[in-house]
Amino acid sequence: MAIEVRIPTILRTHTGGNKTVQGTGATLSALIDDLDAQHSGLKSRLVTEEGKLHRFVNVYVNDEDVRFTGALDTPLKDGDSVTVLPAVAGGC
Amino acid sequence: MLRIDRATYDAIVAHAREDHPDEACGVVAGPEGTERPERFVPMLNAARSPTFYEFDSADLLRLYRDMDDRDEWPVVVYHSHTATEAYPSRTDVGYASGPAADPRTHYVLVSTRHHEKQTGLAGDDVEFRSFRIVDGEVNEEEVEIVESYLFGHSPTTVVYD
Numbered sequence: 001m002a003i004e005v006r007i008p009t010i011l012r013t014h015t016g017g018n019k020t021v022q023g024t025g026a027t028l029s030a031l032i033d034d035l036d037a038q039h040s041g042l043k044s045r046l047v048t049e050e051g052k053l054h055r056f057v058n059v060y061v062n063d064e065d066v067r068f069t070g071a072l073d074t075p076l077k078d079g080d081s082v083t084v085l086p087a088v089a090g091g092c
Numbered sequence: 093m094l095r096i097d098r099a100t101y102d103a104i105v106a107h108a109r110e111d112h113p114d115e116a117c118g119v120v121a122g123p124e125g126t127e128r129p130e131r132f133v134p135m136l137n138a139a140r141s142p143t144f145y146e147f148d149s150a151d152l153l154r155l156y157r158d159m160d161d162r163d164e165w166p167v168v169v170y171h172s173h174t175a176t177e178a179y180p181s182r183t184d185v186g187y188a189s190g191p192a193a194d195p196r197t198h199y200v201l202v203s204t205r206h207h208e209k210q211t212g213l214a215g216d217d218v219e220f221r222s223f224r225i226v227d228g229e230v231n232e233e234e235v236e237i238v239e240s241y242l243f244g245h246s247p248t249t250v251v252y253d
Contacts, residue, residue, distance in 0.1 A: 008192045009165065045191035056190025058149050065149040085156055086192035088135075090184035091115070091144035092173040 003031055003076055006083040014039040028059065029072040031082065046084065047072070058085045093234045094168070094198045094222040096120070096129050101237050103132045105218045108172035108202040111137065115145040115172050116202075121159050122167035129167040129198070137171075144183070145171045168222075170200035178203035178219035180230050188225035195226045198233070 002022045007015050015021050021039065025031030036043035048054055052071070059066045060083040066074045076082075100120055107116045117137050120129035133155065138148035147155070159165060169188075173181070178201040180188065188199055203219040224231045 008194070010194050011192055054191055056187050057192045058152060060149075060153055063150075063153060065153075067149070083153065083156075084192060085152055086190055086194065087147075087149075087187060088117070088119075088152060088169060089139075089144070089146035089187050090171055090181065091139075091141070092176045092181050 002078060003080045003082055005031070005035065006081070008084055008086055010086075011042065011045055011084065014042045014045070025076055027072065027076060028061065028066055028074045028082070031076055032072070056087050058087045059083070060085070093236060094129075094200070095127070095236045095238055096168070097238050097240050099240075100129060100132050101220065103134075104170050104200060104202060105220060107134050108204050108218060109207055111172065112204040112207060113142045113174045114140055115142060115174060117145040117147065117169075117171040119155065119166040120168035120170070121162070121164040124163050124165050127167060127196075127198075131162075131164065142174050165194065166197060168198045168200050170202065172202040172204055174204050176203065176205060178221045180223055180225060185225055185228055185230060189228045195224070197224075199223045199225055 002024060005021050005023055007019060007021060012018060021035065023031045023034045025034050032043050032046055046054055046057055053059060053066070061069065061074055061076065062081055107118060110116065115137055118134040121131040121133060122128040135147050135151060137145045139146045180199060180201060187193065200220065200222050207218050220235065222233050222235050224233060
C-alpha cells in the first residue's frame, strides 16, 4: 500500500531534497511513523511531544484538511495523496 | 534586504487600507531560487478579524498548488496590523517559526493604525516594514522600492538611447 506525500521545501532536508516521498499506513499517524523510519526527524516536525498534530502545520489527505477528518486518526488507503504545508496565520 | 517593485508595494498598501479595520493578508510569489517578489496574490483573511489573520486552509492548498505549477515560492508573506505598529506579534513569530515555515520568507508588516480613513488626515503614510523570522528571532531588514525589476539594479543610472 503506497501513499504519496508532498513535502514542503524546508522539510526536504529530511527527504534528501525530494519533493514527494512514498509511505504506508492505515492512518495518518501510522503513515507518519513509517515516514519517520525512512526519513529520520520528520515526525518531530509534524507531531508535538504531546502526540498531537503541530498547530503550525497543515496536513491534507486528498485536498481535505485533516483537522476536519480526525487529525492523526484520519484513515488512509492505497493511492491516497497527502500534502504537508506550513500554516499561514498570525495576529497583532 | 527586501527589494520590491513600486506596483506591488502599492498593491499591498491598498489591500491593507481596503480591509481596515480587519487585518489583510497575502503573498507575493516569485520564481523558485530567486528573491524576486513578482506575483501579488491577495488572500482572504478567513478570520475576518481586526486582531488575527489566517489563510483559509483550502485557499492555502490551492495557493501552494498554483505556485508549484509555476515553479514559484512565496517570497513575501504580508499582513496588516490595524491598531498596532508594523512589528511581528508573538503570534506572528510563532507561526513564522513553525516547523514547516520557510526561513527564507520575507514577512512584510503593514500598519494602518494612522491611515487616512481612520484619522481623517490626508497624506498619512501607512507603515511598511519587512522582517526575517527564524526560530523565534525577529530581524528587521531594509526595504528598497524599485520602479521595476527591469531596471532594478541601478534605477538612477539607466541611460536610454
